Amino acid sequence: MTTILREGETCWRIRQADRASVIVDADSFFRHGRSAMLKARRSIFMIGWDFDTRIDLVPGKSNDGAPEKLGKFLNWLAKRQPELDIRILKWDIGLLNSITRGETPFYILSWMFSRQVHLKLDGAHPPMSAHHMKLLVVDDSVAFCGGIDMTVGRWDTREHLDDDNRRRSPMGFSQGPWHDATTCISGPAAAALGGLARARWERATGEKLEACETHADPWPGELDVDFHNIDIGIARTLPEFKEQEQVGEIKAAKFAIIRAARRHLYIESQYFASRPIAEAIAARLQEVDGPEIVVINPEGAEGWLEAKAMDTARIRLMKLVREADLRKRFRILYPVNDKGTPIYVHAKIMIADDSILKLGSANLNNRSMGYDSECDVIIEADEGRNDVREAIARHRNSLLAEHLGCQTSDVADLLEETGSMIETIQQLTRVERRCLREIPDRELTPDEEVIAESDFADPERPVAVAKRVYSYGRKRQYRHG
Known part of the structure; x- marks a missing residue:
């Protein structure tokens, strides 16, 4: 392993x-x-x-x-x-x-x-x-x-x-x-x-x-x-500031987890607004034997600016991922309670199969990978640690059961039977009780197109760092182009 x-x-x-x-x-x-x-x-x-x-x-x-x-x-x-x-x-x-x-x-x-x-x-x-x-x-x-x-x-x-x-x-x-x-x-x-x-x-x-x-x-x-x-x-994001150098361990961990998933990748995040993450997910979905990927988001972001920036970015990136999802192995969903009221999702979790669990403060947006300070913890099942694998799987199943209004054993049994997270969610979804609903797609308005994925609202790095990276890239392009 x-x-x-x-x-x-x-x-x-x-x-x-x-x-x-x-x-x-x-x-x-x-x-x-x-x-x-x-x-x-x-x-x-x-x-x-x-x-x-x-x-x-x-x-x-x-x-x-x-x-x-x-x-x-x-x-x-x-x-x-x-x-x-x-x-x-x-x-x-x-x-x-x-x-x-x-x-x-x-x-x-x-x-x-x-x-x-x-x-x-x-x-x-x-x-x-x-x-x-x-x-x-x-x-x-x-x-x-x-x-x-x-x-x-x-x-x-x-x-x-x-x-x-x-x-x-x-x-x-x-x-x-x-x-x-x-x-x-x-x-x-x-x-x-x-x-x-x-x-x-x-x-x-x-x-x-x-x-x-x-x-x-x-x-x-x-x-x-x-x-x-x-x-x-223990993984961190720290932006460059004075003597502090840029730290991007969480970003590297996210990509490593996406690459490591074999059958199932379960994600909870307040946002889905990072193009590099969306592109990494799209690449896995294009693989013949790639994993199923389920993302749990809130129905919409809080506040006018966040809604304009994060929700419009999400719509654009959903389209990118769905175009790559030829085998229908991707879902992006939001939870509602028994009365149909949307439950705001603030958790930041990634679970790959029954082998990796990452949980912390970092979302699937650019700021969390370079501009804000963040801290996540990562648990990985070593070879032979079946107790760790069982605990990771139990937490994934428990989270799904919470969103679907059923017992953890219901999720575990059906997932064992079908081998599919998506099929399990579909079979356990009952519209008259707590459930997960698909986030709908729509066309962006012209003003939303301008804001979507804007560096102003959701920068990945401090401006000084971004300028140096851009300059370095331009020099390499000139040297090798």
């Missing part, structure tokens, strides 16, 4: 995890993340695109005496544990979100001057680039890495009920169903993610922090372990 994990190419570090689990949807992540933080002794690192101090981490479920709301909870932890150091690093432009949605400045101001809870705004990025990776690291012993931000609009259960009162914003507004995912990891791999968090902190603040040394085990007590004693690949 040929591995896709290569340090310096498809990943930054390969480190062992003595335990690892996949966590689906924010109800579980908020609950397990809170449980791990309750066990913290020395250090909590929170690195993210956004945080909102007003959100309930465990709506209506708190029975341990600790506060439910994030801001009060962190202050309570600090008061209870005087040696606990809490560091929160938030994308600086994300502060605008906090102000416009009415978040109280109390915590923001107090944490900027606190001795125990330290909040910093991360401005170490190119213009309009986003710090998008999402990390929660406790005592360098347990780390969460995925796609879920601890902010408004993220909390939901795997049922994705319509009009769930627990899914209201701090201002009382109803919020739609939201699908997301993250991971929980312990051991040396968690310590490596702690090192990445400290590196991010130092680059943003100039403050160098020492690694945390403790014998505590903050693994969440109710979280089942999916994987034991496995190697974890």
Whole structure:
């Protein structure tokens, strides 16, 4: 078996995890993340695109005496544990979100001057680039890495009920169903993610922090372990900025996973807007014995600009892929709940057969491969590790079952019978219940043609890097043309 994990190419570090689990949807992540933080002794690192101090981490479920709301909870932890150091690093432009949605400045101001809870705004990025990776690291012993931000609009259960009162914003507004995912990891791999968090902190603040040394085990007590004693690949995207060189490990990993798939490639992503990815998928579909490829997206992007840029790019790339799909092995779908309400897909997952699982913060768009900061983790089944293969397949089947409103065993049995992910989805789809629907194709309007795949809305690299690459390409063309 040929591995896709290569340090310096498809990943930054390969480190062992003595335990690892996949966590689906924010109800579980908020609950397990809170449980791990309750066990913290020395250090909590929170690195993210956004945080909102007003959100309930465990709506209506708190029975341990600790506060439910994030801001009060962190202050309570600090008061209870005087040696606990809490560091929160938030994308600086994300502060605008906090102000416009009415978040109280109390915590923001107090944490900027606190001795125990330290909040910093991360401005170490190119213009309009986003710090998008999402990390929660406790005592360098347990780390969460995925796609879920601890902010408004993220909390939901795997049922994705319509009009769930627990899914209201701090201002009382109803919020739609939201699908997301993250991971929980312990051991040396968690310590490596702690090192990445400290590196991010130092680059943003100039403050160098020492690694945390403790014998505590903050693994969440109710979280089942999916994987034991496995190697974890940690992959990053970092844009060139000042002394920081361009890092594109996630991009290399994505292409390696697409090449590695033999029978099935299952993808969840907020966007489908990267032409290089679409071309790689199209090339696999043109192979006589290439894999089936299923992409789960939201029905449409959030916000006017995102909808204009990402949805129009998706339409154009869907056409590219479908023209190559002569054997009908490609589907791009979106989930709805029992009432037919679209479920917003924010998860970022790639699963190749039963052998590779990649999960993190990076989408299938250009920004995630070069312009924003991202972090993904990759699990690969070594030869002879049938337990790892079974766990990867179980998670793929579980995700499909969640979207189709059925049992994981229903998906597993039918996939075993048919050998086809697409046939399994078609047979288990019932329009009167939760299901997956095809994203329709349509013609772009003239103004959409201008915006589609625009570098302004979805650049892959900072302008300086892009210009050098273009110049280098032109020189090569002149020399060899």
